[in-house]
Amino acid sequence: MTTPHxxxxxxxxxxLMMRLYSVWxxxxxxxxxxxxxxxxxxxxxxxxxxxxxxxxxxxxxxxFGSVPYVGFLAMGLPITTAMMTASFECTxxxxxxxxxxxxxxxxxxxxxxxxxxxxxxxxxxxxKGFFFAFAVVVVxxxxxxxxxxxxxxxxxxxxxxxxxxxxxxxxxxxxVKTISFFNxxxxxxxxxxxxxxxxxxxxxxxxxxxRYAAEALPLTHPVRLARALCLxxxxxxxxxxxxxxxxxxxxxxxxxxxxxxGRLID
Amino acid sequence: MQPFAISVQNVHKSYGKTRxxxxxxxxxxxxxxxxxxxxNGAGKTTMMAMMYGKAERDASPAGVIDVLGFDPQYNPLNVxxxxxVVPQDDNLDGELNVxxxxxxxxxxxxxxxxxxxxAIERLLETMELTDKKRSKIRELSGGMxxxxxxxxxxxxxxxxxxxxxxTTGLDPQxxxxxxxxxxxxxxxxxxxxxSTHYMEEAFQLCDNLIIMHKGEKVIEGRPRELLDQxxxxxxxxxxNKEHEDRIKGYLDSPxxxxxxxxxxxxxxxxxxxxxxxxxxxxxxxDYFLRAGNLEDLFIKATGRALxxxx
Numbered sequence: 001m002t003t004p005h006x007x008x009x010x011x012x013x014x015x016l017m018m019r020l021y022s023v024w025x026x027x028x029x030x031x032x033x034x035x036x037x038x039x040x041x042x043x044x045x046x047x048x049x050x051x052x053x054x055x056x057x058x059x060x061x062x063x064f065g066s067v068p069y070v071g072f073l074a075m076g077l078p079i080t081t082a083m084m085t086a087s088f089e090c091t092x093x094x095x096x097x098x099x100x101x102x103x104x105x106x107x108x109x110x111x112x113x114x115x116x117x118x119x120x121x122x123x124x125x126x127x128k129g130f131f132f133a134f135a136v137v138v139v140x141x142x143x144x145x146x147x148x149x150x151x152x153x154x155x156x157x158x159x160x161x162x163x164x165x166x167x168x169x170x171x172x173x174x175x176v177k178t179i180s181f182f183n184x185x186x187x188x189x190x191x192x193x194x195x196x197x198x199x200x201x202x203x204x205x206x207x208x209x210x211r212y213a214a215e216a217l218p219l220t221h222p223v224r225l226a227r228a229l230c231l232x233x234x235x236x237x238x239x240x241x242x243x244x245x246x247x248x249x250x251x252x253x254x255x256x257x258x259x260x261x262g263r264l265i266d
Numbered sequence: 267m268q269p270f271a272i273s274v275q276n277v278h279k280s281y282g283k284t285r286x287x288x289x290x291x292x293x294x295x296x297x298x299x300x301x302x303x304x305x306n307g308a309g310k311t312t313m314m315a316m317m318y319g320k321a322e323r324d325a326s327p328a329g330v331i332d333v334l335g336f337d338p339q340y341n342p343l344n345v346x347x348x349x350x351v352v353p354q355d356d357n358l359d360g361e362l363n364v365x366x367x368x369x370x371x372x373x374x375x376x377x378x379x380x381x382x383x384x385a386i387e388r389l390l391e392t393m394e395l396t397d398k399k400r401s402k403i404r405e406l407s408g409g410m411x412x413x414x415x416x417x418x419x420x421x422x423x424x425x426x427x428x429x430x431x432x433t434t435g436l437d438p439q440x441x442x443x444x445x446x447x448x449x450x451x452x453x454x455x456x457x458x459x460x461s462t463h464y465m466e467e468a469f470q471l472c473d474n475l476i477i478m479h480k481g482e483k484v485i486e487g488r489p490r491e492l493l494d495q496x497x498x499x500x501x502x503x504x505x506n507k508e509h510e511d512r513i514k515g516y517l518d519s520p521x522x523x524x525x526x527x528x529x530x531x532x533x534x535x536x537x538x539x540x541x542x543x544x545x546x547x548x549x550x551x552d553y554f555l556r557a558g559n560l561e562d563l564f565i566k567a568t569g570r571a572l573x574x575x576x
């Protein structure tokens with residue numbers, strides 16, 4: 001075997017990058033094994049949504065500035081999709097791996113730390129965010145409702161959105177004892193956020209107190225960032241969004257690691 | 267190389283107010299099979315989890331765990347890389363097939379390409395799973411799953427195997443096959459830490475063992491010597507106590523030790539004549555006369571009370 005040996009004759013365990021990659025690889029492998037059922041819906045869903053809105057509702061709604069309504073919506077949609085897929089992955093998915101099929105217990109017998117498991121899971125959620133956002137862009141670009149080349153940056157914001165909601169969802173998961181509790185998180189928090197974060201209408205349209213609330217919500221920031229980058233409208237104020245996103249991932253990621261460690265190690 | 271593979275000194279572990287492990291100490295020498303015996307809830311699984319950093323011992327009173335020169339609590343990755351773990355629960359990855367389960371773990375150990383492939387094929391062969399290579403986990407029987415978990419634990423040529431009740435719930439064929447594999451591993455110089463409550467398993471495999479009860483060590487020794495020294499040679503099991511009054515006079519004899527379970531009276535003695543004399547007063551079919559075994563020792567050490575967790 002080609003495993004490297006150190007001076008004590010003890011074999012060295014794989015490097016941090018390899019460990020994170022192997023955890024990421026596990027999730028990718030599982031996802032890939034159901035390619036059709038996993039790979040198709042991300043493309044179909046935005047198609048149905050955009051068709052419904054674009055052909056129907058869009059006719060009744062005026063343009064926002066130079067952007068027709070369906071375009072406005074289409075630029076935010078990749079981000080909400082990334083949010084939802086990362087959130088599913090890191091709530092139901094993680095909970096099942098910890099509590100039901102004990103996959104994480106098994107993995108902790110291999111040279112992987114709890115941090116490796118959790119950060120690998122976050123990176124995978126980010127990857128799914130990228131892929132789902134990419135799928136929306138692919139569907140929307142031929143209709144000319146997401147502009148190029150700006151739209152090419154959107155999947156990367158999808159990745160970052162995935163990391164944000166992976167951190168938050170993992171922290172939520174660390175508190176959850178019964179799987180049905182996640183319904184509160186989805187219908188009580190994530191779904192309302194969809195309407196308040198500048199996806200379906202600009203945050204500026206909200207009454208003043210709600211505007212502050214919208215600024216506090218995590219989804220607002222990647223949506224604003226993605227739309228600005230799509231349209232090539234760079235401005236200094238976007239740095240605030242970048243700062244928010246960075247701090248959000250760092251804070252909730254740290255708390256999730258701390259809490260899940262207690263859950264996985266007795 | 268240090269003479270021991272594992273050293274555990276004064277280790278405590280509590281969950282809230284429950285003391286799972288209470289001041290446990292033992293040493294496992296290189297290339298021996300060491301048994302952790304005890305009823306359910308004795309603290310065997312907790313002790314094994316602390317061996318590879320899946321559980322952390324209490325900070326106070328301070329204890330020491332040394333596995334191949336590493337403290338699993340602070341260097342879990344070093345330890346896990348040198349260890350193979352066969353857990354009590356089936357924690358195979360149900361989303362992947364047999365081969366993928368092994369190739370994923372090969373990746374975790376940093377094995378890749380041909381080295382990984384060769385190791386996997388060899389282990390599938392050893393564990394008689396080659397035909398099941400592409401099967402889904404849910405299509406496997408309990409025995410096959412267990413063999414796959416053992417194959418997984420052997421992937422990285424471990425120096426130590428941790429086996430938590432490896433044959434619980436398996437049929438005799440699979441059990442004997444697993445015993446043979448473990449004997450082969452021992453011959454290859456792998457140190458083993460085995461928990462079980464099958465006394466025969468311990469007797470077949472272990473060089474040394476401890477019997478645990480309520481988180482503490484109650485007996486330690488080599489199985490053969492323990493049998494010779496710590497338990498009477500013969501046992502008379504009286505299953506029908508209808509004629510108990512006929513033998514009352516014998517029960518206070520210093521030559522015997524009597525122990526009453528719910529329905530059966532067990533009389534232990536080194537003197538076969540005394541037991542024969544008692545048996546002669548009973549009806550045939552009321553009793554069985556047999557040699558004392560490790561199970562008798564186990565019960566002597568841990569009592570007859572059922573230790574169900576509250």
